[in-house]
Ligand SMILES: Nc1ncnc2c1ncn2[C@@H]1O[C@H](COP(=O)(O)OP(=O)(O)OP(=O)(O)O)[C@@H](O)[C@H]1O
């Protein structure tokens with residue numbers, strides 16, 4: 001199996017070019033827990049090195065099982081067939097040390113992953129297990145604490161940390177080992193919205209700046225979809241979708257999928273509009289910024305102006321009502337273009 005983009009690697013979100021390196025390449029991967037039915041069925045897909053991938057699917061569809069199959073020391077026991085390459089190597093060939101260094105894993109429960117009493121000891125733990133010399137460990141801790149902005153609390157006790165701080169520490173401890181691929185299994189569950197957003201921003205930053213491939217399992221797609229290059233969707237252990245986030249939004253919409261309610265509000269609003277022609281996937285907004293821009297173009301009709309349509313309040317109101325939007329405060333000021341879109345209640349949201 002080639003360690004490059006080719007047909008067997010799947011669609012790769014439609015953004016891959018021939019010859020690009022793959023961080024993960026699965027071919028016909030199936031898995032069954034002992035005495036159970038298959039929970040992963042003939043999965044074939046590829047993940048480009050340096051990309052950000054959302055692994056989505058309903059509860060029990062096999063997301064955690066698949067993620068664990070990518071990291072040998074966490075791989076579940078059971079009957080497995082097919083092949084998985086991570087970083088060009090069959091996962092069967094990874095020894096624990098290589099796996100620990102190359103593939104990072106952040107679990108759902110931040111408390112479960114922390115094993116040491118202090119932040120500094122936790123940051124050192126994985127590196128010590130890799131046999132890293134003490135002077136390099138000290139340097140790496142200083143670098144990573146600085147990078148994650150946690151240098152002021154490296155001497156704190158881990159038991160005093162909040163859930164968000166613990167998850168940040170887990171991420172920092174994993175990144176300290178300089179992995180090439182980072183697997184995250186619902187890492188923001190239990191975090192408040194601010195901590196959750198900060199965590200996702202950090203994940204994006206390590207991808208952007210360090211080039212680490214990210215595969216993220218996350219049910220909540222509001223802040224997530226726009227950050228991704230590719231979506232893999234599991235349905236009862238089968239790969240039901242592999243493509244870009246915008247194609248994914250369109251797929252959920254067109255198949256009237258039960259999960260379409262999890263799409264970002266901007267996508268749902270756009271897809272809920274009455275229209276005469278087919279939806280162009282490349283136009284689907286994935287976040288508030290894109291949604292505002294799309295509405296702005298629709299209201300002003302030009303898409304280039306950045307001035308407020310001060311004389312067009314009534315006109316805006318008509319087109320917005322025709323588009324199914326009602327303002328929560330019942331009035332449209334002249335400055336409508338600046339504030340209306342996402343503070344409105346949208347009739348069309350399902
Ligand atoms: N250790 C296990 N032994 C037997 N069956 C298991 C085990 N772990 C998971 N399963 C079963 O395998 C299937 C897939 O589970 P998995 O945890 O991978 O799904 P998931 O998509 O991560 O679900 P969730 O969204 O709830 O986390 C489910 O039917 C589950 O009951």
Ligand SMILES: [Mg+2]
Nearest residue numbers: 063064065185
């Ligand atoms: Mg799971």
